[in-house]
Amino acid sequence: xxxxxxxxxxxxxxxxxxxxxxxxxxxxxxxxxxxxxxxxxxxxxxxxxxxxxxxxxxxxxxxxxxxxxxxxxxxxxxxxxxxxxxxxxxxxxxxxxxxxxxxxxxxxxxxxxxxxxxxxxxxxxxxxxxxxxxxxxxxxxxxxxxxxxxxxxxxxxxxxxxxxxxxxxxxxxxxxxxxxxxxxxxxxxxxxxxxxxxxxxxxxxxxxxxxxxxxxxxxxxxxxxxxxxxxxxxxxxxxxxxxxxxxxxxxxxxxxxxx
Numbered sequence: 001x002x003x004x005x006x007x008x009x010x011x012x013x014x015x016x017x018x019x020x021x022x023x024x025x026x027x028x029x030x031x032x033x034x035x036x037x038x039x040x041x042x043x044x045x046x047x048x049x050x051x052x053x054x055x056x057x058x059x060x061x062x063x064x065x066x067x068x069x070x071x072x073x074x075x076x077x078x079x080x081x082x083x084x085x086x087x088x089x090x091x092x093x094x095x096x097x098x099x100x101x102x103x104x105x106x107x108x109x110x111x112x113x114x115x116x117x118x119x120x121x122x123x124x125x126x127x128x129x130x131x132x133x134x135x136x137x138x139x140x141x142x143x144x145x146x147x148x149x150x151x152x153x154x155x156x157x158x159x160x161x162x163x164x165x166x167x168x169x170x171x172x173x174x175x176x177x178x179x180x181x182x183x184x185x186x187x188x189x190x191x192x193x194x195x196x197x198x199x200x201x202x203x204x205x206x207x208x209x210x211x212x213x214x215x216x217x218x219x220x221x222x223x224x225x226x227x228x229x230x231x232x233x234x235x236x237x238x239x240x241x242x243x244x245x246x247x248x249x250x251x252x253x254x255x256x257x258x259x
Contacts, residue, residue, distance in 0.1 A: 014043040015065045016257065019056055019079070020072035023049045027221065028070055031250055043067075053078040060111075068257040069099040073192060076143025079113070086113035093118065093150045095143030098253045114256050117147035120249030121219075122155060128215055128238055129155070135184040137162050139203045140191035141170060144219055148188050157186060162205075173204045181209040187232075189218045194226040202227035212236035221246055 018028045032045035048059045053075045060066060071079050076095040080086060083099065090096045096113035104110055136152050136159045138145050145161060152159045161170035171180070187205065194202050210216070216232035219242035229239040 011065070012042055012044040013065065014041075014067045015046060015063055016043060016068045016070075017046040017048050017059070017063075017066070018070045018072060019048045019050055019053075019059065020075055021049055021051055023047045023072070026072070027246060028250060031247075032254075035254075053082070056082055067101050068253070069101075070253060071097045071099065073142070073144075077146075082111065083113045084110045087115075089118055089150070090115040093143075093146045095146050097143070097147075097249070098256050100256055100259070114253075115147055116249040116252035116256065117144060117245075118151045118154075119252040120245040120247070121148055122151040123248050124240070124242075124245040125151070125217060126155065128217075128240060129157075129186075130213075130215075132213055133157065133186045133215055135159070136186035136188060137171075137176075137180075137184045137205075139187065139189045139193075139205070141167065142190065145190040148190050148219075152186070152188075160184070162203075176206055176209075178206075178209055181206060185214050187214060187216045189216075189220065189226075189228050192220070194218070194228050195220045196222045199223050200227065202231060207231040207235060210235035210237045212238075214238070215240075218242060219245065 016032060018026055026047060029045050029047050036043045050056060076097055079096055086096055090113050093115050096115055098114040098116050100112045102110040102112055134157060136157050138148055138159055139162045141161050141163050149159045162173060163170040164173065166172055189203055191203060210232050214237040216229060216237045216239050218226050218228050220226050221241050221243040224241060229241060233239050
């Protein structure tokens with residue numbers, strides 16, 4: 001697993017971190033460490049790049065000053081069996097991206113899971129919604145897709161997943177007919193397709209059927225403009241990347257850790 005060399009030397013009072021694989025795309029480490037320095041907080045944020053979710057046990061055992069973790073691809077669902085408790089939102093979504101370490105009696109530590117993706121996504125999407133945005137396609141079926149579905153439902157928008165393979169309750173990309181594309185005016189890419197360094201790739205939707213009434217939101221934030229966004233914008237659609245969502249969910253994660 002990858003560990004920041006400065007952490008090994010400093011050993012701050014409180015440690016936070018990110019577990020996932022790979023983590024070359026991650027923004028969280030710089031964001032939180034800049035926050036800690038600016039606000040004179042005796043803490044550090046470290047990337048824990050683990051090839052298997054089972055390695056999270058080693059991360060926890062070797063870092064007694066851990067106070068919280070973020071969880072990213074591909075472990076948002078796989079991490080749940082390692083937790084003692086998860087809150088209602090995370091339970092409904094079936095995915096966790098924030099873990100709070102709660103110190104109990106006799107030095108016991110309880111791990112509680114939360115999902116701040118839903119907060120970041122909803123707060124980022126709401127200003128872009130119009131009356132005709134009543135139905136949404138969610139590209140992908142992983143943990144982030146479940147948070148997006150839960151968020152859209154809370155906003156009164158009906159959703160359906162789109163998968164590369166046939167799954168119950170989901171469409172395949174080949175089933176995205178003109179009628180479907182006309183009805184589902186919100187399209188959210190929750191898959192990693194198009195993420196750096198694979199910037200020449202995009203989800204296989206019929207972009208020629210997009211219109212200025214479509215809202216195409218990509219959870220990816222690196223690159224700033226994905227090929228999915230570029231092709232949607234060429235059709236006049238409203239586009240947005242996931243950077244604001246990332247910031248908002250990071251703010252929410254910090255609030256959870258400080259509760």
